[in-house]
Amino acid sequence: MDATSAPATIEELLDRILALSDGLPKRLKQCADYVTANPDRVAVSTVAEMAEAAGVQPSAFMRFCQVLGFSGYSQMQRLFRNAYTQHWPDYATRLEKLRQSSGGSSSALLAEFIEAGRLSLENLAKTIDPQTFDAAIRTLSRAKMVHIAGMRRAFSVASYLAYAFEKMGVPCMLHDSVGNLDSRRAIRKDDAVIAITFTPYSSETVELAEAGRRAGAGVVAITDSLAGPLRPVTPLLLTVQEADFGNFRSLSATLSLSMALAVAVGMAVKKRRNGIS
Numbered sequence: 001m002d003a004t005s006a007p008a009t010i011e012e013l014l015d016r017i018l019a020l021s022d023g024l025p026k027r028l029k030q031c032a033d034y035v036t037a038n039p040d041r042v043a044v045s046t047v048a049e050m051a052e053a054a055g056v057q058p059s060a061f062m063r064f065c066q067v068l069g070f071s072g073y074s075q076m077q078r079l080f081r082n083a084y085t086q087h088w089p090d091y092a093t094r095l096e097k098l099r100q101s102s103g104g105s106s107s108a109l110l111a112e113f114i115e116a117g118r119l120s121l122e123n124l125a126k127t128i129d130p131q132t133f134d135a136a137i138r139t140l141s142r143a144k145m146v147h148i149a150g151m152r153r154a155f156s157v158a159s160y161l162a163y164a165f166e167k168m169g170v171p172c173m174l175h176d177s178v179g180n181l182d183s184r185r186a187i188r189k190d191d192a193v194i195a196i197t198f199t200p201y202s203s204e205t206v207e208l209a210e211a212g213r214r215a216g217a218g219v220v221a222i223t224d225s226l227a228g229p230l231r232p233v234t235p236l237l238l239t240v241q242e243a244d245f246g247n248f249r250s251l252s253a254t255l256s257l258s259m260a261l262a263v264a265v266g267m268a269v270k271k272r273r274n275g276i277s
Contacts, residue, residue: 008068031064036227042080047073116243117252125251139218141268143192146172149208150196166267189216196222
């Protein structure tokens with residue numbers, strides 16, 4: 001495979017990795033697994049650093065790049081730099097500056113979390129794909145029932161969506177793990193599923209999304225990476241990168257996205273009921 005067939009976008013690259021992954025030798029498979037789990041690292045790491053993190057020799061990582069269609073690591077890195085460095089705020093630098101000036105006070109701690117939330121919202125405004133967002137609204141507004149799944153950190157987002165849909169008269173069902181009951185059989189062909197999960201990903205949420213796809217339902221994912229486990233399930237990936245402080249990640253951007261999604265779906269459902277196209 002020569003350099004002229006190199007993927008032109010991150011999405012094409014990840015699709016190619018998924019297509020080739022099962023047939024790759026062990027070392028190249030390690031490279032694939034690391035890149036799909038850490039796509040943001042490619043833009044800022046050397047090939048030696050990427051190889052060490054993946055547990056392989058640099059020569060193996062170079063071979064991995066060539067198998068994907070790149071002439072070498074630098075060509076693949078340019079793809080990631082073009083996609084990420086132009087848009088993503090430098091979280092670490094800006095938050096570190098805030099930490100240094102905080103002095104450890106409680107008001108400064110609040111300011112740090114406010115700053116993390118602000119950065120998350122700023123990032124969302126720059127990176128959300130309007131076409132994917134519109135497609136997600138169409139899928140959800142046409143569904144007979146919207147099934148919502150989000151465990152652990154994502155549960156607050158899932159429960160908010162269920163609350164918002166109920167208030168706007170959108171039929172929905174909140175799936176949870178209470179009693180370890182399996183409610184996947186409730187999903188029908190004309191339904192839709194919203195699957196919400198972030199690193200480390202919830203296997204329960206991914207399994208419910210897969211069940212929805214098998215049932216013929218539309219699936220919309222709210223997640224933190226294009227390379228996560230929901231990518232093979234649906235093209236409707238709404239990705240949110242939340243800034244963090246002290247290993248606590250904000251939900252500011254995720255909840256804002258969910259609020260906009262819920263209101264847009266509610267308005268579309270109302271128009272359809274009133275016969276407005």
